[in-house]
Amino acid sequence: MADCVLCGCCLEGCPLLAATGREELSPRAKALLAGPSKWNAGELPETDVAALTGLCLGCGRCEKLCPQGVRVPVLMAAMRAGHPDFKQWLWKQWITKLGPFWSLAARGAALAPEAFVPGSLGLALKGLKGLRPGKGLAPWLSITRFPAQAFAAKHAGRAVAVFDGCVGQGPRAAWAETARFLLRGLGAEIVEAKFSCCGSTLGMAGLPEAQADARRANIAAWRGAGRPLLATYCATCRKGLAEYAAGGIAGGLFADEAEAALWRAAVTPLAALLAGAAAKTGRGAPAIVGYHQPCHADLNDGAGDADLALLSGLLGLRLRTPAKGGCCGFGGILQLVAPELSLKVGRGCWTSLDGALGFSAAPEVTPAYVLTGCSGCAMQLSATAPRGAQVGHWLEIILRK
Ligand code: SF4
Ligand code: SF4
Structure with a gap:
């Protein structure tokens, strides 16, 4: 991977920098510290590595903008891997132990008294509550x-x-x-x-x-x-x-x-x-449907966002997408390390959705209704949604008959 030349092209894409204004959280700062010729990650103090590498959403927006091909999320992952005391053990438990039991965990999250939920897991568990079985959108x-x-x-x-x-x-x-x-x-x-x-x-x-x-x-x-x-x-x-x-x-x-x-x-x-499919709306169809574009939807490979293309064809003018869509703030490990930052980025995302949908002007008449095409985004948007909002994967609106 090429080295960072500090050009700053990546800065405008970083949701964490936009939400905090803190240059030390920017991709440029991370690339500078983690890049191949700047530092040996093993020489950095453990606490600095944990602080630095934990504060990244892994959204990949910076790498899409980097003319050098610097991949900050990959650099961060390598630094985490090089520091085994980092909180990855917790994430490993979350994925490898809880993963097969997510259905159960989602029910558990709904039942767990907040006082017994570790603070750093609160937002993640809230996301699971939003995904618990039986809580999907009604199809239309x-x-x-x-x-x-x-x-x-x-x-x-x-x-x-x-x-x-x-x-x-x-x-x-x-x-x-x-x-x-x-x-x-x-x-x-x-x-x-x-x-x-x-x-x-x-x-x-x-x-x-x-x-x-x-x-x-x-x-x-x-x-x-x-x-x-x-x-x-x-x-x-x-x-x-x-x-x-x-x-x-x-x-x-x-x-x-x-x-x-x-x-x-x-x-x-x-x-x-499914490109080229046609559909008709039934009872319960909202007048306005928002689409949240996941950061990972566009692979920068020219394929574009197939979910957005399909939904545009199926829903026509009913579908609205923010001109400058924001990151939902899911960020994997960031939820465990700095849930307040994850929440802050998530709130910025809802602000941009509101700009396209206008739900805050009359939430009783046109409550927020948002579809997406990513599991992590669906969890995070559920966890951060304003009162009355409905969020789900686009598959949930399809009638199976
Ligand atoms: S992966 Fe996302 S949050 Fe992390 S530095 Fe890049 S743009 Fe910022
Ligand atoms: S990571 Fe890439 S885009 Fe960002 S400052 Fe370095 S070279 Fe420029």
């Missing part, structure tokens, strides 16, 4: 035309596996069911495979070995299923999966370049497979 959109011919022409003979991610496998199993309903509508042959966590959260928490294990398990499951298309409905999962093949065979995950290329071409947003 019927698909009237599936682009089955276009799907068959493009992917003839290729089966599809759905990568549900931790939330789709746990508290929001309804997302998984709706994803399969939509694929059946396309006429797709669906194959089931036992996937693990995509691993990106583990990597960001400074747990490269756990991340590599998750990646190997997912590739093995994909091979076992006959190397099908991999449809995802979480922007962060998609980014995490796409990165498996970013270095070709250099990462040691794939047998050869051909298999790496096959993986690269296999990972696809579910929404992209």
Whole structure:
């Protein structure tokens, strides 16, 4: 990775800098401290490393703007990994122990007295409360035309596996069911495979070995299923999966370049497979629907945001998106280290949504109604939503009939 030249191009994209005005939290400051030629991370005092590396959302907005190709989230992950006393043990517990029981954890979060919830987990648990089973949005959109011919022409003979991610496998199993309903509508042959966590959260928490294990398990499951298309409905999962093949065979995950290329071409947003679908609204449809664009929706690879394209086609003028969408503030490990900053960034996001939707002017008449396409964003927006607001993944509005 190239070294930082301190140009400052990344500054305008950093939600943490925008929310706090603190230059020491900026990507430039982090790149300067963590860059290859500036410091040996191992020489920094542990407390400084913890403070620095914990205060990053991992949103990747800075790397999209960097002309040098500096990847601050990757630098932060490496520094976390180099300092084992860092709080990654807590995040590891959260993901590896709690992950399979998220459904239960979500119920537990709803029941746990706030006084018994550790302060640093409060916001994360609040997010889980928002995702607990039975608490999704009521559906109101019927698909009237599936682009089955276009799907068959493009992917003839290729089966599809759905990568549900931790939330789709746990508290929001309804997302998984709706994803399969939509694929059946396309006429797709669906194959089931036992996937693990995509691993990106583990990597960001400074747990490269756990991340590599998750990646190997997912590739093995994909091979076992006959190397099908991999449809995802979480922007962060998609980014995490796409990165498996970013270095070709250099990462040691794939047998050869051909298999790496096959993986690269296999990972696809579910929404992209549905491009060209038509729908009609039913009872309960809100007059105005907001869309929160996840930071990880645009991979900077020219693919754009397939969720936004699909929803624009299905909802037309009903859909509103902030001209300058903000980060929700989920930020993985930041929630554990500095939940107040996560909340501050989240409030800024709701302010930009309000600018597009205007819900604060008459919240009783037009309450906030916001859809997104990322599990982390859905959790965080649920945790930070103003009173009366409704938040969910776009899959929740689809009627399954
Ligand atoms: S990853 Fe996001 S929060 Fe972290 S430095 Fe970059 S822009 Fe700022
Ligand atoms: S990280 Fe990239 S964009 Fe930011 S100051 Fe350094 S070289 Fe410039």
